[in-house]
Amino acid sequence: MTETPQIDMSDLGIASRAVLKPITQIAAAAGIPEDAVESYGRFKAKVDPALVPTRNVGLGKVVLVSGMSPTPAGEGKSTMVVGLGDALAATGRKTIIALREPSVGPSFGMKGGATGGGYSQVLPMDEINLHFNGDFHAITSANNLLMALIDNHLHQGNALGIDPQRITFKRVIDMNDRALRHVVIGLGSPSDGVTRETGFEITVASEVMAVFCLATGLEDLRARLGRMTIGYTYDKKPVTVDDIGATGSMTLLLKDAIKPNLVQTIGGTPAFIHGGPFANIAHGCNSAIATNTARALADLVVTEAGFGTDLGAEKFMDIKARYADCPPSAVVVVATIRALKMNGGVQLADLHNEDVAAVQAGLANLAKHASNILKFGIQPVIGINRFATDTDAELAAVADWAKSQGIECAVADVWGQGGEGAGELAAAVLRAIEVPSNFAPLYELDMPVEEKILTVAREMYGAAGVEYSAGAKRTLEQIHDNGWDNLPVCIAKTQYSFSDDPKALGAAQGFQLQVRELIPKTGAGFIVAITGVITTMPGLPKVPAAMHMDVDAQGNAVGLS
C-alpha cells in the first residue's frame, strides 16, 4: 500500500507552492519604466509614481469591490478582488489590482493574515502579512515622532500654551494591545516629562494613515500632515502639526513609504498593495497614489473598499473619489450564501444546512446594499463568492432575485479556481463598465455637517434621523467656529448592521442613529462621527494566533493563514 501524500491546502501551503515571476518581469509587463522600479527582494518592489507616465489612451477604469454586511462567517472580499483581477486580465484587458496592506497586529490575534485565500492570493503572502516594505512601520514612526515632539513641547515650557488635557492625538503601535488603550505617561521625576492621561491606538487608526492614503503626492502629503489638529490650547484654539514644527520630519519619514508596493497574484496579475486605514473611523481603502498609479498604467483597476457599501463604498465615493478624482465605473457587491443565511436569521453553527428560505430572507440585506450603489449613479454587480456548502437551490434563489431586479449577478469560485473561477463575474463587470455612469457623491461639501451626516444615515443606512450626544453637539459648534464645515463626513459605525446596533441584521430601518462623538480630522480632511462603540485598539483573544507561528528549519514562515 502506498500512502497518499498529504497536500497542504492552507492559504500558506498553496502560496508556498506557487511559482513567482521576478518582480522586475511583472513590472515590465505592466508597462512600468525600469527606473521607476525599486526591488525589495526578488518578489516585491516599490514604484516611484513620479516616474510613471500616463498611457496615451488615458486613465484606466476603476472597478470597486464592496460587499454586503460582513458576518463572522467571512465573505472573502479580498479573495474576490484577486480572483476577479486575474479573470479580467485573462480577457486581455490590461488589469492591475489595488489593495490595502494587512495590519500586523490583528494577524497575531485572530486573523492570521489578509492577502486573499486559496488560489486567489497576492504573493509573497508571508512577507506581505509581516513587515512588507515597512510602510506601516514608517507611519508608526511618523505618528510617534509627532507625539514625542508634542510631549517634549510641553516639557520644554509649552510656548504654544497647549492644554495637556485637550491633546487629541495619540501614540500608535501596530499590535493588538488592549493594555495600552488607557495609560498615564510622564510619571517619575520632573525630567521625565509632563504627566497626563492618554492612550495608544493601532497604527491603521492613525490619522497619519488616513492622510497617507488620501494624499495625491508628496506635496499633498506634507500639506495634509501639517494641517492635522493635535489638540487645543488653554484658549481652545486648535493646534496643528505645522504649529509643532513636525511636518518636515514626518514627511521625511514617509518619503519612501508613500511609493506604492508592487507584488503579483498567484495568477501573475500585478497588484499594488499600499496603505490600509480603518473603514470606520477612516475611509478604508488603499492609497490614492496606488489607485491612480495603477490607472496610469492599466485599462482596469480592481480595488476594494472595507466592510459593506454603507461603510467602505460610501467613503470611497464621498471621500476618496472626491479628493483623488477616481470614481468607479462599476461596483461589485460581494455576497455569500452563508452571509445571506445569517442575515436571514440562521446561527453560525447551522450555516452548512441548506435553507433557501433563509437565503431569501437575507436578500433584504443584499438588496439594500445594491440600492446604495445605485444612489451614486452606478450599476451594481452582485458577485457570489461560492463556498463548498452552497447548494444549487440556494444559488438559484439569489440569481432569480437579481434577475427580477434587473441587476447583474454571477457566481465565482475564486478560492478553489483563482481567475478561472471568475469568468462569468468578469464578463458581467465588463458589461457594467460600458453602461454610462452618472456618478455623483451623495452630498455636496457646502451642506452643513449635520445635513451631511443625516444624508448618509438616511440614504445609506435607512435611519429615520440622527441624534447627537451633548459632547457631539459641542463639537459641532467648535467645527463651525474653526471653519471646518466644508469637510466631508466619515461615519464610524458597526459593520455588522446598517444601524448602530451590531445585532440588528438584515436591513434595519427607521432607527435613530446615535452620534456619540465627533472628531475633526483636519489633515485627512473629514469629520469622523462615532456611533456605537468603536475600538481603535483591538485586544488579543485567549489563545492568540501568534502561539502557532514560527519559522521552519529552511527559514520559511509557519502558522500564517
Place this chain on the structure above:
Amino acid sequence: MTETPQIDMSDLGIASRAVLKPITQIAAAAGIPEDAVESYGRFKAKVDPALVPTRNVGLGKVVLVSGMSPTPAGEGKSTMVVGLGDALAATGRKTIIALREPSVGPSFGMKGGATGGGYSQVLPMDEINLHFNGDFHAITSANNLLMALIDNHLHQGNALGIDPQRITFKRVIDMNDRALRHVVIGLGSPSDGVTRETGFEITVASEVMAVFCLATGLEDLRARLGRMTIGYTYDKKPVTVDDIGATGSMTLLLKDAIKPNLVQTIGGTPAFIHGGPFANIAHGCNSAIATNTARALADLVVTEAGFGTDLGAEKFMDIKARYADCPPSAVVVVATIRALKMNGGVQLADLHNEDVAAVQAGLANLAKHASNILKFGIQPVIGINRFATDTDAELAAVADWAKSQGIECAVADVWGQGGEGAGELAAAVLRAIEVPSNFAPLYELDMPVEEKILTVAREMYGAAGVEYSAGAKRTLEQIHDNGWDNLPVCIAKTQYSFSDDPKALGAAQGFQLQVRELIPKTGAGFIVAITGVITTMPGLPKVPAAMHMDVDAQGNAVGLS
C-alpha cells in the same frame, strides 16, 4: 564678476554628490553569490548568510576599532572605521566593513545621523539613517508582540501566576520619548487589561536587540529569544519567553531582519551595517552574523565597538568574541587631539587653542585605554583622527609618547580625504595583525559573578573595589539560586570616565565602583551591572534636530547630518 558656487560640505551634501555603484556590483566584487543577495532598492541589499560559503583560505581577520573615552567634542570613531576600511581595501586586501545600524530616535534629537562623516561615509546615508531595511522596526515589533502577549496573559487569567509587579521586560520604541519612561498601563474598564506600572525603553536597549546581535544563526536566535526572562511569578520563579509561548512568533518577525544589510562606502568598499545594541546595558557592537559573514568573504573585517575600550572593546572581547568566536587580530584605539585636551582639563569652548601641555596631560586617558587592550593579549594601534585645528606640536606630542611606549601610532584625515587619508594607519594595522596574538578574555565564565565584575572594574577601569546596593546583593542571591552564575557580565557605566562619575576625566583610579542594580539578561546571555545613572530612554532637547528636517521638491532628504 562671477559668483563662486557654494558647495555643500555637510555630510548629507557630500553624500548626495557621491556616485554609487549598483549594490549587485558591490556584492559580486565581494564574492557574494548572486542567489544570496536580495536587493532593497538599487543601493542596499540583504545577504542570506546561509548562502554565503566560506572561502578556501578560511575566515578573515578582525580589526576592531575602539577609542579613548569619548567627549562632547566628538571622536569620529565610525568615520575612522570607514576611512580605515577604504585604506585597507586600497592596499589590495579584500576588506569588508561591519558597523552598527543607527538608531532613528536619537537622529531626531541631537545627533542627526550616524553613518560616518565627510568623505568617510557609508551610503545611502539618508536611507541608512532612517528606516534602513527595517531591522529596528522588526526588533521593536518582536519586543512589543512579546509585551502584548504578556499583558494578554495577565488579562486572560494569568495561568502562569506572573506577578504584575515583577515584570522586568518593557515595551520599546525607536524614539527619544522621555514621557514614556514611567507609565501606568491597563487603565479604563476591566476589558482594557490589567493595571500596572511599567515603562518604555528605546529599541536599542531591548534585550531582543542584544539577542539579535549575539545570535550566530536562526536556531541560536530562537533559542536565545526563548531563554529571555520577562519577569517572575508570585513564587519568585523566573518566567521565560518560552513559558509565554512567544518564541516562534518573535522569531518569525525577525527572520528577514537577521540577514545582514550590505551597502558601500563613498570609496566603494562593501559594508555590512547590522544591529545596534547599547554599549552600556548591552555589548555595543554590530551583529555576530554580520561580522562572521564578512569574515567568510574577506581577508580583513574592520568593525567597531561602542564608546572607549573600557566599555565596547571589553564587551567585544568578553561577550561577543566568546559567543561568536571572532577575536580581533588588532585593535585601533581612536584618539583626537581635542579629546586629549579635554581629558587634560581644557573646556569645550577653548579646544581650538593650541595646548601641548593639555594634550600631554590627557595622554593618561589614552595610555589607560592602550593598556586595556594589551590585557587581552592584543597590540593596540593608536589612530589619531585629525581635525583642522590640530597643530603639528600637538600631534608630535602624541607620536613621541607612543614611540616611547613602543605602540604603533598614525595620524589619519579620514573626514577630508576618505581612505587616502588613512594610508599610514592602514600600514600600521597591517603590521599589527602580523604580530601573533595571545588573545584571551579577561575572566573565565566559572568565576563567581562578583569576581567577574571585580576583575573588569580593577583591570579595565582602575577601580580599587566594587560596592553593591542592597538590591544588587539580593539579585546576586537570585542569580545564584537560578543557576545564572556562569554568564559573562556586562557593566553599564558612563562612557565619559573610567569611573562611574562622568566628571572624573583623565584616568581616574582607586575609586569604589558602585553597583546599583543587577539585571540578568538570560537570552542575550549576560548579567548587566548598572553603575551610576544609565537612562534607557533618552529625551529630546529644547530644539530637536527634527525641526530642521524635511524633503525637498525632488524627494531628497534635508537636514540629516
